[in-house]
Amino acid sequence: MQHINDIEVLGKKATRDGFGAGLLEVGRNNSEVVALCADLIGSLKMNAFIDEFPDRFYQVGIAEANMMGIAAGLATGGKIPYTGTFANFSTGRVYDQLRQSIAYSHKNVKVCASHAGLTLGEDGATHQILEDIGLMKMLPGFTVINPCDYNQTKAATIAIADYQGPVYLRFGRPGWPIFIPENQPFVIGKALKLAEGTDVTICATGHMVWQSIEAAKQLELEGISVELLNIHTIKPLDNEAILASVAKTGCLVSAEEHQKLGGLGGSIASLLGSHDPKPIELVGVNDTFGESGKPTDLLDKFGLGVKDVISAVRQVISRK
């Protein structure tokens, strides 16, 4: 098992580019895959799929509710539809359609959502949804996935085609470090241990995995040994991996680009509370809206910076 300092940076690309590449590959491998988009083809990086499979793509226009219903219909007929739009319009805007036509109706729809969270940047709070993980994990039957880099997003995009059931796949806009090996298999619901450690467990998802790697490296210099779990699947949560790690380290920090209320941290706190009460600190947005700015500046301002992960670790260790 690797040490935190063994994690190599392999390049830099946006997670949404990973989605685009994954969609093209899964389109080639599985003829049942079809795609829909609500006037955001370029933003979702769907061009390559559309160029190769024009007959398996539907431009829906700015009509997300209709897109979700059509996807439910395509799934009813036997297809595997992937919908593409921003995370805000993939969830909050269409919650009732997701609930009735997809979740309650058991439809095999893959809701693929880009530009999630603060790192959308300059467009500001109208588009920076920070509530989507909570909304989606509450829907019975939905699987919720938030991959952490280009390679993992690509692998997840491909893997969800073979899973029967509705999936929410959340990714983002900015270029971001790549550190998951290209050939790393994506297993839905299985936490990925990125570093072995003894003093604290960090459970991170999405862009916050990179922030946690940076934090862990600095903490290592202070002699604090971090066990880093990449929780790419928020639901179903890998209870076993989390409990095993906390049994060893005795405390936990969760990190997500999302509200503290209702996100990954809440799921883990609930798990620990009922199975193994240990100190936990949540890194997330504290019941507020985002704003315009550069992605990393926003992460720093709203409590999602590397420094915030570090201070949460110090705090949680002090409570052991």
Place this chain on the structure above:
Amino acid sequence: MADIAELKKTATQIRRDIIRMVNSASSGHPGGSLGCADIFTALYFEILDHDPSFNMDGKGEDMFFLSNGHVSPVFYSTLARSGYFDIAELATFREINGRLQGHPTTHEGLPGVRIASGSLGQGLSVAIGVALSKRLYGDDKTVFVLTGDGELQEGQIWEAAMFAPHHKVDNLILIVDWNGQQIDGPNDEVISLGDLPAKWKAFGWEVMQMDGNNMQDIIETVTQAKSKLGNNKPICILMKTVMGQGVDFMMHTHAWHGKAPNDEQTEIALSQLEETLGDYPNP
């Protein structure tokens, strides 16, 4: 050639089922269900090429989708009477641990139901998706969807209305139950629907009209609609019905949209509806 007399008998029995189901559940939506008994009968007993052994994907079959899920009594009775499940199960309507939920759902595995509906405005989009899947599979069968008229106040309907002509979804027949009533009163008092034929036409649909309580007209119009499929246009049939059709005190009013008749009212209603095919047994 359709046996109109036989179809009318079936529709009358379905109306009896509706009254009995809603009465025994002490809740449900008799008005729209009674109004739609004729179109359901025409579809399931004459028009649809369907298989009651039921496959979810409906490949090689005509498929029907119900968007205004509150008329579940007419849907359930029709499905049972056409062989999807035993008519005895109609006695479990709206009961705990049952498959005949207040609004239709796939969640309990009831044969014949392919999508949950109840929250309005969603069924047309779903039907369009199914029609697209048929096109991808080279399946030349037809997708039918029924919506209410009050339901046309939902924005998603018009998103779907714009999509279908643009993408030339021409294996789809939308039927609107145009009874002019909704929960709070006549459409024209709640929110006017305006010139519906002109609206659908302006959106690019082939628009037809029929009397949804005249079996002969239903069969002729839907048959004609089918002959117009495959011409790059979706088809919308605006179907005039009378809410509560078949029970005199329930007709021409929104009062029975979502209200169950008591035992005495049920007796009067049933006296106006001949038992033609045998009632489902009392539990």
